[in-house]
Amino acid sequence: MALKTKWLLSKNCNASCTMTGVWRAAAYAKGCVVIFHSPLGCAHVASIMDLGSHYRIEADGSSLDGDPVPLISSHLREKDSIFGGIDRLHECIAYAVRVYHPECLIIASSCVAGVIGDDVDEEAARAEASYGIPVLSMPFSGFLGGEYSDGYYKTMEAMIRRFFRKNKHKEGTVLLLGDQMGPHGQYAREVKRLLSFFGLTVAYQFPGYVPFRDWGRVTEASLSVVLGTAGQPEGMKDMALLLEKDFDLPFLGDFYPLGLDKTVEWIRALASYLGEKEKGEALIRQEMARVRAQVASFLPVTEGKRAFLAIGRGTRWYHPAETIRSLKLLHMVPAGVILFSNLQEEDIRLFRQEISSMGDIPVMGEEEGQKALEDADLLLTTNEIYHTPVRQLFIPMVPLAGTEGELVFLRSIYRLLCRYGRKGGMTYVKV
Structure with missing residues (x-):
């Protein structure tokens, strides 16, 4: 019987909206107001995304200074899709200026606005002339203009090109x-x-x-x-x-300090740029000593334990070598890797190649993996598996940063192995 997992999807690119990317690029930029020229539901999606981000930040034990900037929808209605919605945008801009007194307005247009052909750029120019404040128009038309990252990076580029100035460093x-x-x-x-x-x-x-x-x-x-x-x-x-x-x-x-090896690489790159290589090596020795000291306290529990990896996330998002290196630090046995059936053939090929470079580690499909898990002490997985008594640890989408991130990951594995009994369930890495 194949493994049954939660939310196992396959895709080669994101299927998200440019508007949420525009929103995130300005979310905590005090003085801005963001307008979605869209039906009301589009702003709701952004607010739900922001709520999820808030919960992740709370779980991380950190906080944000202040509240997000106002996000307002022009509330396009069914009849606006026939007669045009530019009047709705005009009224929305007037409301935003009157109520929030923004220093800068940023307008993101939706799929609906793009389909009906509303000239958001022209309305933004009129508003700028009328109210004497900069108004940025991001007319990507929701899904029609790309996905989240397109909206995020293009908005960032527009901010840089218009508002940044050369300064003495x-x-x-x-x-x-x-x-x-x-x-x-x-x-x-x-x-x-x-x-x-x-x-x-x-x-x-x-x-x-x-x-x-x-x-x-x-x-x-x-x-x-x-x-x-x-x-x-x-x-x-x-x-x-x-x-x-x-x-x-x-x-x-x-260079990105994601995982222990990459953190060392990042420190060396920074030290080289600054012309302080000796200082960089001193920092690396200090950080590695922290890891060794922490690992030594974990080994009585982790040494010799058998761990499996289950991967349902493509190579664009995840590299198992980093996780396998962490397991070896704890003297655990990487007993096998299960590749879920949703993966693309090219991802499977690249995964097999990467895993083989880490040693003689069995790679298997779902049915074979179901039986192999009976002998596992721990499963590190990108997707929760139902109906298994094996303890599961969710592999973060982005590895935590730096030495501290590696220690948090190792500590999460240790704590999970310390649990009494085999009751399965999913645990998340927590700082």
């Missing part, structure tokens, strides 16, 4: 590029901690977390550091290259 200051649960999330906290070893301080995190009135000062930073993303790192790298080309703001490169 302040030595020792850093610009973080990306979201990753905000300035107080695990990723940003860990990157800040590692940067501080070299005397560097984060001045801004863009987009989404810099007030509008400070957008022109962002390039005062002396270095930009790209935060890693799940499956689509090129977009943010392109933004870093734009800042380097137009504003002489250098960036570290496409």
